[in-house]
Amino acid sequence: xxxxxxxxxxxxxxxxxxxxxxxxxxxxxxxxxxxxxxxxxxxxxxxxxxxxxxxxxxxxxxxxxxxxxxxxxxxxxxxxxxxxxxxxxxxxxxxxxxxxxxxxxxxxxxxxxxxxxxxxxxxxxxxxxxxxxxxxxxxxxxxxxxxxxxxxxxxxxxxxxxxxxxxxxxxxxxxxxxxxxxxxxxxxxxxxxxxxxxxxxxxxxxxxxxxxxxxxxxxxxxxxxxxxxxxxxxxxxxxxxxxxxxxxxxxxxxxxxxxxxxxxxxxxxxxx
Amino acid sequence: xxxxxxxxxxxxxxxxxxxxxxxxxxxxxxxxxxxxxxxxxxxxxxxxxxxxxxxxxxxxxxxxxxxxxxxxxxxxxxxxxxxxxxxxxxxxxxxxxxxxxxxxxxxxxxxxxxxxxxxxxxxxxxxxxxxxxxxxxxxxxxxxxxxxxxxxxxxxxxxxxxxxxxxxxxxxxxxxxxxxxxxxxxxxxxxxxxxxxxxxxxxxxxxxxxxxxxxxxxxxxxxxxxxxxxxxxxxxxxxxxxxxxxxxxxxxxxxxxxxxxxxxxxxxxxxxxxxxxxxxxxxxxxxxxxxxxxxxxxxxxxxxxxxxxxxxxxxxxxxxxxxxxxxxxxxxxxxxxxxxxxxxxxxxxxxxxxxxxxxxxxxxxxxxxxxxxxxxxxxxxxxxxxxxxxxxxxxxxxxxxxxxxxxxxxxxxxxxxxxxxxxxxxxxxxxxxxxxxxxxxxxxxxxxxxxxxxxxxxx
Numbered sequence: 001x002x003x004x005x006x007x008x009x010x011x012x013x014x015x016x017x018x019x020x021x022x023x024x025x026x027x028x029x030x031x032x033x034x035x036x037x038x039x040x041x042x043x044x045x046x047x048x049x050x051x052x053x054x055x056x057x058x059x060x061x062x063x064x065x066x067x068x069x070x071x072x073x074x075x076x077x078x079x080x081x082x083x084x085x086x087x088x089x090x091x092x093x094x095x096x097x098x099x100x101x102x103x104x105x106x107x108x109x110x111x112x113x114x115x116x117x118x119x120x121x122x123x124x125x126x127x128x129x130x131x132x133x134x135x136x137x138x139x140x141x142x143x144x145x146x147x148x149x150x151x152x153x154x155x156x157x158x159x160x161x162x163x164x165x166x167x168x169x170x171x172x173x174x175x176x177x178x179x180x181x182x183x184x185x186x187x188x189x190x191x192x193x194x195x196x197x198x199x200x201x202x203x204x205x206x207x208x209x210x211x212x213x214x215x216x217x218x219x220x221x222x223x224x225x226x227x228x229x230x231x232x233x234x235x236x237x238x239x240x241x242x243x244x245x246x247x248x249x250x251x252x253x254x255x256x257x258x259x260x261x262x263x264x265x266x267x268x269x270x271x272x
Numbered sequence: 273x274x275x276x277x278x279x280x281x282x283x284x285x286x287x288x289x290x291x292x293x294x295x296x297x298x299x300x301x302x303x304x305x306x307x308x309x310x311x312x313x314x315x316x317x318x319x320x321x322x323x324x325x326x327x328x329x330x331x332x333x334x335x336x337x338x339x340x341x342x343x344x345x346x347x348x349x350x351x352x353x354x355x356x357x358x359x360x361x362x363x364x365x366x367x368x369x370x371x372x373x374x375x376x377x378x379x380x381x382x383x384x385x386x387x388x389x390x391x392x393x394x395x396x397x398x399x400x401x402x403x404x405x406x407x408x409x410x411x412x413x414x415x416x417x418x419x420x421x422x423x424x425x426x427x428x429x430x431x432x433x434x435x436x437x438x439x440x441x442x443x444x445x446x447x448x449x450x451x452x453x454x455x456x457x458x459x460x461x462x463x464x465x466x467x468x469x470x471x472x473x474x475x476x477x478x479x480x481x482x483x484x485x486x487x488x489x490x491x492x493x494x495x496x497x498x499x500x501x502x503x504x505x506x507x508x509x510x511x512x513x514x515x516x517x518x519x520x521x522x523x524x525x526x527x528x529x530x531x532x533x534x535x536x537x538x539x540x541x542x543x544x545x546x547x548x549x550x551x552x553x554x555x556x557x558x559x560x561x562x563x564x565x566x567x568x569x570x571x572x573x574x575x576x577x578x579x580x581x582x583x584x585x586x587x588x589x590x591x592x593x594x595x596x597x598x599x600x601x602x603x604x605x606x607x608x609x610x611x612x613x614x615x616x617x618x619x620x621x622x623x624x625x626x627x628x629x630x631x632x633x634x635x636x637x638x639x640x641x642x643x644x645x646x647x648x649x650x651x652x653x654x655x656x657x658x659x660x661x662x663x664x665x666x667x668x669x670x671x672x673x674x675x676x677x678x679x680x681x682x683x684x685x686x687x688x689x690x691x692x693x694x695x696x697x698x699x700x701x702x703x704x705x706x707x708x709x710x711x712x713x714x715x716x717x718x719x720x721x722x723x724x725x726x727x728x729x730x731x
Contacts, residue, residue: 017438019352019395020478025460026443030402051460064462064618065443067402079403083364084562084608085522085594090702121446121612122364123403126521126594127528130703136405143704164374165406174405178441182416186409191293196371198528199518200285202544208278209286210515211506212499216286 003046007035011050014180022051027179029062034175038069069116074109075170076154079120079133080147086122090143091130095119097144098151114155116171127195128164135174137162140193165189277507277533279540281515283495284488285531288375294410296417299378305423307494311386312431319390323493325501327513332358332449332486333560333589335512335578338493342391342483344473351480355388355396356458359487360442360449362401363561364612365592368517369487371529373400373407377414383490385423385435386497391483394434398487399454402441411439446616450664451484453618464620465664488517509535512577512588522557522595523549523701535580538593539572551706552597556680560589562609563669565676586676599705601696602681603688606673607635613670624667627658631674638685641692648678648685 003011014028015021025047032043039062041055048055062068080095081087098117102110109116125131128140132147139150140163153160154168161167166185169177177183200216202208207215292298299305311319324339345353357380361369373380380398388396400408415437418424426434440458447453448463455477457463476482492514496504505513512534518541521527525546532541538557548554554569559576565586567574574584581588596605614628634651637643655671662668678685687695699705 020459022460023440023458026402026457027441029443030441061460061462065445067442067444082608083612084605085365085596087608088596088600088605088698088701089522090704092698093702120403121615122362122366124361124367124370124401126365126367126592127519129521129527133403136403138404138406141703162406166409177405177409178402180412180439180441182409182412185406186413187292187295189406191290191375192288192371195526195528196375197285197289198520198526198545199280199530199532200282200289202530203278203280203282204289206279208280208282210281210283210499211277211503213283213286216282216289 002042003032003035007031008046008050010179010181011046015050017180022053025051025058025061026065029058029065029068030175031179031181033069033073034172034179037072037172071107072109072113073171074114074116075172076114076151076168077116077118077133077135077171078147078151079118079123079136080142081121081123081125081129081131081133082119083122085126086130089129091119094130094132094142094144094147098147101148102151110155112155115151127198128193134160134162134168135171136178137165137168137174138193139163140195162189164193279536279544280530280532281507282531283515284372284376284379284491284517285529287379288371293375294377294414296378296414296421299376303498304378305382305418305421307382307386307497308423308429308431310497311389312429312433316390316392319386319497322501323390323496326496326504327501327508327511328489328492328496328504329512329578330486331488331492331516331590333363333563333587335588338485338489341473341485342387344471345391345481345483346474349474349481351478352395353391353393354477354480354482355384355391355393356451356454356477356482356484357384357396357398357487357490358449358451358454358484359398359400360454361487361590362446362449363563363590363592364609365519365521365558365561365594366590367519367521367592368529368590370404370407372487372491372517373411374404377407377411378418379491379494380411380487381414381418381423381437383493384437385418385428386493387483387485387490388435389431389433393483394436396435396437397458397477398437398439399448399458400439400441401448402443408439408441415439445618446612447618447664447666450666453664454484455482462618464618467663507533509533509575509577509579511579516591518576518591518593520545520593520595523552523597523599524595525549527595534577534588535575537573537575538567541576541593542572542595548595548597549706552599554595555598555600556596556602556605556677558589558592558594558673559586561592562594562612563587563665563672564589565672566680567676568680586672597701599696599701601694601698602677602684603635603639604694604696604698606677607632607639609673610635610670613666617666617670621663621667623658624662624664624670627654627662627667628670630654631658631670635674638688639694641688641690641694643689645686645689648682652678 014024044058048058132139132142166188209215328338329335448457452466453463472482518530556566617624619625658667659671
């Protein structure tokens, strides 16, 4: 079924955010998923129409990115990180347990259409390993039991909340937010999880700060006496002689730590 | 300067525990957006010079001086200049930009405004990976608030400077962290890297002059405006100035984010993080994500700055310190990373597309205890045919875990051959292994069956 006029209008609205409308193709495909439940041929044609591209060109883009699905996705897309760190910390066990419990394999959906299970790559939450994502919200420090508990609640229609985010919405609602249409959940959840604050907490405890800055938390704690005691081992002396920062291209290149960066800059130089 | 600097130096992380830290009122209550007027009082070139003098080097991995990158923007190009923030944080182990944007998106937005002013850009984009819904909510809301407060839009703070900022969500592709692939993706194409030259500074987004910086680099800029280049350069080491967020993950007692001057060591960081989990010893670790050659307990005292890590044979990368203790099979870890690179290879160049496939085949056999010692040489030969021959750094990165693990753990590879399989129990490495609360869920030895299933299931 062709997409309705409202969706077409929103697709054009996405394109209009950019100097060149084609830049909006990725968010447009997110919108297609929110409306269609996957990337459909009709959705591809709609994007192609709006952008003046061929469906093949749009399809070529849609098939490149793992977040775009060619098969219907359940209400909750459950992704278990099985990249190395999460895997060894327990992600493999969580993924295997969920496969057994739900009776589905990777990238498959339960018969009731509620849960699609997949394993995912590193989602930038390694300090909370093992990590699971539900509709791209963080579920931190998951265990096989807690994972099963969560998916069961979701199947029963119970409301659950991300460990570091909002109440879980459906996958289609999430895709709409990714397309650039805000929902009202931005103020839910904390600023940060405890692991994100590990260093800050220590700094508060020891009244450590960057030079000249008020130690974190000191303002709120009424700026307690900051004695510089007991932390002798924690400070590092800095050399008096400093060469300072690179002030020319050649030196900067020498000091960049990848051969690739060096060779590129050398090429650029010969370009000048 | 001989002033001692504290062990930890929260700047970017300083407000993360504040009440509703992601909102504009909370950010402004700490002096947020003060850097704008400081910048507008200066000529754009002076802002560039200030960031150069500070010695800020790219926080996305390569460590190229940020101010110098800015100065490559040509003055005589008739096309508009663009600033693109690389917030596609996906390098395994890297988890600093995501919490930054979740807790304090305004820090990044403020950095974007100052940086855009410096390079003369009236359009900027934050390319954030799509798989982080709540982070995208917070970023979008921050941009909306900043517009409403007059920090974005026309004639910002009466300076005459205009800036439009778009938050752009990606769609799942590690390769889009490579800056030219990111540009293709932002143009609505498959995210594949471009041949260089021309460089983005000359022909980037829409073939126009473009600066691409990592999110943490841009987020560091307001602090330089507020406290000065000398202040920034007064932290860190001789050639690696300033502070950075060090991300500790894995088998440590308190994994998390530790913002410290560059040059801190893993030994110091482990002290802060409560050490390796009780009853175990450090076995191997990555200094800057999986693409940086691994280190061992020999490297506890390597200064974690660009020069120190390079001198020890690896790269500082993104300061993504993934810590693995003695319960972990290095071959299992390396195979899993290699499967990742194979999955994420964009397919544009043959060495990476085909090479990563062959690496997985060879490693999978070794992990099952099949093959012979000569396969280690085969692996190294395969790596040799990828490293430096791939189109972009993804292929190079794929070889790092393999070559470094063979260097330090050759015997462990051989043990798989001798035993006809993995000598490790994968259940022993889990978070709950030592707690007694383990859920006996029967993972296959070393995940080998599953590894096979993964290979089948992909793309």
